[in-house]
Amino acid sequence: MATRRDIRRILVAIRDLDRAPRHELRKAAELARAFNARIELFHAAEIALRGHVLARDRADHLRSHAQAQIERGTRRLKQFSRLSALRGVAVTVHVNSDFPPHEAIVRRALHTDAHLVIAGTGTRGPFGRLVPTGSDWELIRECPSLLLLVKSARPYSGSTMLVAVDPFHAHAKPSDLDTKLLVQGGAIAHRMSASLHVFHAYVPLIEMAPGPAGPVVAFDLPPEAQAAYTDLVGHTVLKLAARAGVPAAACHVQMGPVAGELCALAKSLRASLVILGAVSRSGLRRLFIGATAERVLDALTCDVLVVKPRDFTCSVGRRSRAIPLR
Secondary structure, three states, X not given: OOOOOOOOEEEEEOOOOOOOOHHHHHHHHHHHHHHOXXXXXXXXXXXXXXXOOOOHHHHHHHHHHHHHHHHHHHHHHHHHHOOHHHOOOOEEEEEEOOOOHHHHHHHXXXXXXXXXXEEEOOEEOOOOOEEOOHHHHHHHHHOOOEEEEEOOOOOOOOOEEEEEOOOOXXXXXXXOHHHHHHHHHHHHHHHOOOEEEEEEEEOOOEEXXXXXXXXXXXXXXXXXHHHHHHHXXXXXHHHHHHHOOOOHHHEEEEEOOHHHHHHXXXXXXXXXXEEEEOOOOOOOOOOOOOXXXXXXXXXXXXXXXXXXXXOOOOOOOOOOOOOXXX
């Protein structure tokens, strides 16, 4: 599924049936109204199954249990679909017993050709902010659709949105991914009457040379070389942003670590959404989520939209592991 401007089908993954995911539903409704999209509420019922061969009576009991869980889940999702936040939006519900949860979500996204998957972010960290769980990281790695991780109640309408770009492809990003980020971010910002900002962080140039005792030593380059490099970085980001219609005043180029600078800017701008490209490594089939990305996703307090490169290949099989009910 390639990145696209239009969002017509939204899949909201609901893990906890005991509480209505109000922030996720409100965000889904905001986007559905803006893009004239329809929403599916999806839940994968957790059934204890470990792949061993079951006796017939045990298998019958398991099927009955799965059926009961699916019926309960369907009732709850229908209750959620009638909440005021979703009033006037086309909503359907679906429950199955597929597992593990992140694969169930991916398979449902593939089956429905969802343009956007919305999920809440796992647990609260030591400072009270929502941080991704292991299942969240798997979903980030494998979900072929646009993936929106909801961490905040802040609405999108009239807000500020922030696109993080890497025009020098320092992290092995495909050359057209920044353009995709800006196109998708621009489409959402336009529909939400939000302002779009562009961010890039870079590190100073260093020169590697043999030291007196033999080991390689890093040296800072002369100030004039650093200044020329800073000018090049700024010019490149401004040129990329200008092609997407983002004015220079909304471009932020910072020297420093990506995680710290991006989180500080998002907080300063009170951004409602940060749009990031997934990081891939050549030779690996799966997406590689590096330490920088993990620090960013952990530290951000606003929502995050993850965009995949055009050539992304999902490794989750399409065959469901759901328990057959007959």
